[in-house]
Amino acid sequence: MCSLEKRGNLWILTLNGDDENRLNPTLIDSLLSTLTNLSSQSTPGSVLITTAKGKFFSNGFDLQWARAADSKSAAMDRLQFMVDSLKPVAAAFLSLPMPTIAAVNGHASAAGFMLAIFHDYVLMRSDRGVLYMPEVNLGLPLPDYFAAVMREKIKSPVVLRDVLLGGVKIKGNEAVKIGIVDSAHDSVESTVEAAVRLGEQLARKKWMGEVYAEIRKSLYPEACDVLGLTLKPIISKI
Amino acid sequence: MCTLEKRGSLFILTLTSHDDEQHRLNPTLLSSILTAISKVNSQATVGSALVTTAHGRFFCNGFDFRYAQAAGSQSEARIRLRRMSDSLRPVIAALFSLPMPTVAAVSGHAAAAGLILAMAHDYVLMRSDRGVLYMPEVDLGITVPDYFAAVVTAKIGPAMALRDVLLRGMKVRAKEAVEMGIVNTAHDSEDGTVEAAMRMGEELARKKWVGDVYGEIRKRLYPQVCGVLCLTLQPIVSKI
Numbered sequence: 001m002c003s004l005e006k007r008g009n010l011w012i013l014t015l016n017g018d019d020e021n022r023l024n025p026t027l028i029d030s031l032l033s034t035l036t037n038l039s040s041q042s043t044p045g046s047v048l049i050t051t052a053k054g055k056f057f058s059n060g061f062d063l064q065w066a067r068a069a070d071s072k073s074a075a076m077d078r079l080q081f082m083v084d085s086l087k088p089v090a091a092a093f094l095s096l097p098m099p100t101i102a103a104v105n106g107h108a109s110a111a112g113f114m115l116a117i118f119h120d121y122v123l124m125r126s127d128r129g130v131l132y133m134p135e136v137n138l139g140l141p142l143p144d145y146f147a148a149v150m151r152e153k154i155k156s157p158v159v160l161r162d163v164l165l166g167g168v169k170i171k172g173n174e175a176v177k178i179g180i181v182d183s184a185h186d187s188v189e190s191t192v193e194a195a196v197r198l199g200e201q202l203a204r205k206k207w208m209g210e211v212y213a214e215i216r217k218s219l220y221p222e223a224c225d226v227l228g229l230t231l232k233p234i235i236s237k238i
Numbered sequence: 239m240c241t242l243e244k245r246g247s248l249f250i251l252t253l254t255s256h257d258d259e260q261h262r263l264n265p266t267l268l269s270s271i272l273t274a275i276s277k278v279n280s281q282a283t284v285g286s287a288l289v290t291t292a293h294g295r296f297f298c299n300g301f302d303f304r305y306a307q308a309a310g311s312q313s314e315a316r317i318r319l320r321r322m323s324d325s326l327r328p329v330i331a332a333l334f335s336l337p338m339p340t341v342a343a344v345s346g347h348a349a350a351a352g353l354i355l356a357m358a359h360d361y362v363l364m365r366s367d368r369g370v371l372y373m374p375e376v377d378l379g380i381t382v383p384d385y386f387a388a389v390v391t392a393k394i395g396p397a398m399a400l401r402d403v404l405l406r407g408m409k410v411r412a413k414e415a416v417e418m419g420i421v422n423t424a425h426d427s428e429d430g431t432v433e434a435a436m437r438m439g440e441e442l443a444r445k446k447w448v449g450d451v452y453g454e455i456r457k458r459l460y461p462q463v464c465g466v467l468c469l470t471l472q473p474i475v476s477k478i
Binding site: 120121153154155179202205207214216231233234235236237 | 316379382401406
């Protein structure tokens with residue numbers, strides 16, 4: 001479902017491309033255990049890069065799996081189960097003791113869009129792929145932690161409205177212009193290369209992961225609140 | 239130390255360089271700034287404004303780590319650092335509740351607590367020929383106090399700018415700071431910055447705003463800062 005590879009200081013997490021990288025219980029479990037494992041192996045200079053194979057970064061929760069349930073209420077339960085299961089993944093990203101970069105190789109939709117913006121830096125290809133929150137079009141609810149992360153990562157009220165209430169599909173260059181994506185690149189290869197270059201730059205700083213995570217959390221108080229993350233002061237050097 | 243001067247409607251608070259050109263915030267400087275701002279508060283009239291600036295290449299280089307380290311042991315040093323952080327808190331609270339517009343003329347480097355001090359003003363003007371804004375905590379391996387986090391998240395609009403300053407330790411020069419929305423305007427010299435701040439202070443003073451209302455409206459814009467600093471809201475008395 002997803003694989004983790006170590007290249008020097010960089011950890012490369014790759015979604016393997018099956019089924020549009022839809023976030024079903026198996027992939028979500030695999031992400032959570034990978035992040036938990038990674039968190040315990042962090043050293044100063046570690047950096048995470050997340051990317052995916054195929055034309056989807058991730059197309060969101062596995063609605064097909066939800067709809068395969070016997071009844072409408074059982075389908076809703078399955079959806080809620082995925083919402084609840086991704087929550088600790090969001091918390092793991094916000095508290096991961098290292099810088100994180102998403103190299104968005106293709107469509108990132110709904111929970112897949114969230115997965116991208118759980119990262120500190122988002123790089124995206126410009127030749128294809130869109131960021132898209134379809135909830136308004138599909139008539140689906142927006143989980144509390146989706147809303148909290150969106151509000152703190154996309155601060156412009158106009159952009160926030162367009163993304164969540166307008167259901168706009170945003171390509172790489174446009175996403176840079178409106179401040180959701182750091183940089184857009186003309187192919188999937190160049191997106192990943194740029195992510196690796198950025199990762200190496202950040203790795204050279206040899207930041208203390210634990211402090212890095214605490215500072216990150218302090219920037220996103222609402223998300224921390226919803227995700228049940230608490231803050232802890234650390235003074236390493238004096 | 240700092241000096242307070244009244245020039246027409248303007249109060250001018252200046253960090254002076256007699257003992258430390260970096261204007262590092264130690265207990266002495268902190269208490270002298272707090273006294274000055276309290277004095278400004280008590281002398282406020284309709285149409286007052288505050289301009290804060292500093293002499294030399296530094297606006298303010300943060301807490302005085304030399305003072306903390308002179309404590310001898312690491313645990314004593316931490317206590318001193320903690321005490322400085324606790325002493326800056328009422329200064330920031332006083333600036334957020336000051337009943338008049340406030341302008342920081344950032345005349346040089348503003349780092350860590352020094353940048354928080356600058357950002358606690360309503361307007362931040364900065365020289366572009368030298369000096370950077372810098373939050374070094376991520377580089378130093380120190381977390382940021384709760385009220386620092388509240389101030390930066392309230393004052394730095396774009397999420398990427400916030401990340402670059404706090405999580406990347408980016409050193410931001412004036413023109414870049416204007417683009418990122420941290421600084422209002424950049425000016426090509428120290429004198430140019432201070433003059434622009436004075437002009438701006440005078441312009442704001444001419445509005446003859448009711449200070450108490452001004453302070454209350456400000457507090458309502460920054461609920462998280464007020465929460466962390468325990469600033470309570472008072473009803474706004476209108477002119478009806």
